[in-house]
Amino acid sequence: MSKIFGTLAAVFLAVAAFVAFKNKEAKEVEIGDFKKALQVEKTTTNDLNAQIKRRKDAEDLRDQHKDAAVALNKELEKEQADYDTAKKDIVKLEAEFNAKKQELAQAADALKDLPDPEELIPKIKRMRAQLTEATDAIASAEARKANLIDLDTNGKARIKTTRELIELQSSGKSFPTLKTRISSVYRNWGFVILAAGDRQGVVSGSTLDVLRGGDVIAKLKVTAVEAGRASADVVLDSVAEGVTLRAGDTVMAEREEAKPNPATAAN
Structure with a gap:
């Protein structure tokens, strides 16, 4: 026992x-x-x-x-x-x-x-x-x-x-000749850093196009501008489906959309 x-x-x-x-x-x-x-x-x-x-x-x-x-x-x-x-x-x-x-x-x-x-x-x-x-x-x-x-x-x-x-x-428009790129992407906060600033023609409050392969894939709203760089928020619902912004994407001033001719629209 x-x-x-x-x-x-x-x-x-x-x-x-x-x-x-x-x-x-x-x-x-x-x-x-x-x-x-x-x-x-x-x-x-x-x-x-x-x-x-x-x-x-x-x-x-x-x-x-x-x-x-x-x-x-x-x-x-x-x-x-x-x-x-x-x-x-x-x-x-x-x-x-x-x-x-x-x-x-x-x-x-x-x-x-x-x-x-x-x-x-x-x-x-x-x-x-x-x-x-x-x-x-x-x-x-x-x-x-x-x-x-x-x-x-x-x-x-x-x-x-x-x-x-x-x-x-x-x-509140950036220079039409502006052409730069995204240097950093902060996805969690919804903004990016641009490799251009005031000297290159970036204007605070302006809207910019993000291009890849010649197509607009997203839009940015410039929030702050320094001499050689700027920050911009990613415009909600502007990012193309299935696309993720990345460093190196081309950024240009927003393209002016052609307004329809009233007479043509009436016809």
């Missing part, structure tokens, strides 16, 4: 030792999983803080953009004032040119029906001097007029370019 109890005691001890060993292994696995979870939480928190900082930096850059737009507007006003001044100078030069031409015609007319040579010689010398002076003045006026016309043309071109830049920034 004592042998039976001894055997049972040995069995119970073995079972207890086995359960304790398994509990220890489970505890070690649980501790390892907990450490990994802490590391993932730390990494996620760091990434989130970095993204918050980038967004704040982008907002500061956006405010600087507003200041730059004000400065561009002032420059446009100055260019317009210079252009108006140049136009007035051209009108004045044309009046001087016409006056000199009239003087030249009068001088040529005075040489007709010459009087007595003794009286005419001093007069001829004086008229020739006046004629030379008038001719030189006309040539100078023509040169100044041509220069002012060039200034006028250049001023108009600069005004047009400045207006187009201001209109693009004010309308």
Whole structure:
């Protein structure tokens, strides 16, 4: 009987030792999983803080953009004032040119029906001097007029370019010539990082097309812009079925859709 109890005691001890060993292994696995979870939480928190900082930096850059737009507007006003001044100078030069031409015609007319040579010689010398002076003045006026016309043309071109830049920034559209790529994709947060920024023509708030193989596969909404990069949210329901955005996808300004002709639509 004592042998039976001894055997049972040995069995119970073995079972207890086995359960304790398994509990220890489970505890070690649980501790390892907990450490990994802490590391993932730390990494996620760091990434989130970095993204918050980038967004704040982008907002500061956006405010600087507003200041730059004000400065561009002032420059446009100055260019317009210079252009108006140049136009007035051209009108004045044309009046001087016409006056000199009239003087030249009068001088040529005075040489007709010459009087007595003794009286005419001093007069001829004086008229020739006046004629030379008038001719030189006309040539100078023509040169100044041509220069002012060039200034006028250049001023108009600069005004047009400045207006187009201001209109693009004010309308919230990126430059039509923009072509860049996705550098990073954050699927869990629904946004991407672009390899282009303000210098390349990305405008905050604009809509962009994501292309692959020449086809539009998704649309992006720019949320923040820096000098050389930008962040953009993926527009909901814009991603083509079965498509996943990835780094390297081409990004361009949103294509303008052609509006139907009312007469054609009516037919």
